[in-house]
Amino acid sequence: MKKTLLFIILLAMPLLASAQTRFGYFCFDTMLKEMPEYVKAQADVDNLRRKYDSEMRRAEMEFNSKYEEFLEVQSTLVPTILRKRQTELQDLMEKNVEFRKDAERLLKQAETDALSPVRRRLAAAVAAVGKDQGYAFILNTDNDACPYINPEMGEDATELIKAQLTK
Secondary structure, eight states: OHHHHHHHHHHHHHHHHHSOOOEEEEOHHHHHHHSHHHHHHHHHHHHHHHHHHHHHHHHHHHHHHHHHHHHHHGGGSOHHHHHHHHHHHHHHHHHHHHHHHHHHHHHHHHHHHHHHHHHHHHHHHHHHHHHHHTOSEEEEOGGGSOSOOOTTTEEEOHHHHHHHHTO
16 A cells, blocks of 8 residues: 555656746836835935935034134134133034934935835735736846746736736
């Protein structure tokens, strides 16, 4: 009995191996950047970036103005006032550097937050297409992740995903 079962399994293996697995592929980043929600989210982040840049330029101009003023009068200042002004300039410079770091961190977080729902929507569309088409999986071809895909085994799912996004 065991030999018969083993013999049947051995006979079935080539049949199972010849069954093709269907899969899809597309470029996630390209698809993401074509979505209207992405364009709006990027515009919102760019607007926020301009506001931070404007504030950084204002702070830099303020520092430069105070520094130039200090350079003009430093030779006439008594040592205690000179140290006080140097400390003020140092504090101002440190605050500006800290603000720049915070702004970069906050911009990165704002971009992540703005794009998160867009990414989720695209991922849901990919999952729906995969299920509808009976794909075993859908590959993301970004960054040359798949340098070769046999077109007889895989299908470009880009148009199907675009159609799913417009539903």
